[in-house]
Amino acid sequence: MGVGPRESDRPLTPTEREVWRSFTHGGWGLLAEINAAMSAHGMSQADLRVLEALGRRSELGISELAATVHMTVSTVSRQIARLIDDGIVERVERGTDGRHRFVRITDGGRDVLDDHVRVRDALIRRLVIEQVTTDEFETLGEVFRKIGAGLAQRGIGTDR
Structure with a gap:
């Protein structure tokens, strides 16, 4: 067991730093x-993330939902309150302790989700898929699966 610096403590090389800058510039x-496109259609990307997570499950607790979408519980709670007011999400009544709240997407919320997924998918096709080869797009997916797996090993995010 060495006492020197760990590999992960090493500064990025100029090439690694340039790749990272390209990633952040393109990603942001x-x-x-x-x-901007989602906002023009009345929904944020954060709303879409929450609805997609709820759309994959019959119901989710607020804290589980927050972990799934990589947001704080207080942020998701405020977001859910607004989505409930809009009739897109509803509370699930349970006989258990009221401190652990559960929610689910409504039928109307599924329609909203479907509409916004179509908008998002058209953007992804135009801005990403049409800009790279099929192999590059598949490699991108593989890279982020590995990154996601590494984060999951650290207990960061549990669902896609």
Whole structure:
């Protein structure tokens, strides 16, 4: 067991730093475009993340939902309150302790989700898929599966 610096403590090389800058520049730009388009259709990317997570499950607790979408419990609680007011999400009544709240997507919420997924998918096709080869897009997916698995090993995020 050495006492020297760990490999992960090493500064990025100039090439690694340039790759990272390309990733953040392209990634933030892509998310900005998606957020602007989603906003023009009355929903944020954060709303879409929450609805997609709820759409995959019959119901979720707020804390589990927050972990799934990588947001704080207080942020998700405020978001859920607004989505409930809009009739997109509803509370699930349970006979258990009221401190652990559960929610689910409504039928109307599924329609909203479907509409927004279509908008998002068209953007992804135009801004990403049409800009790279099929192999590059598949490699991108593999890279982020590995990153997601590494985060999950650290207890960060549990669902896609």
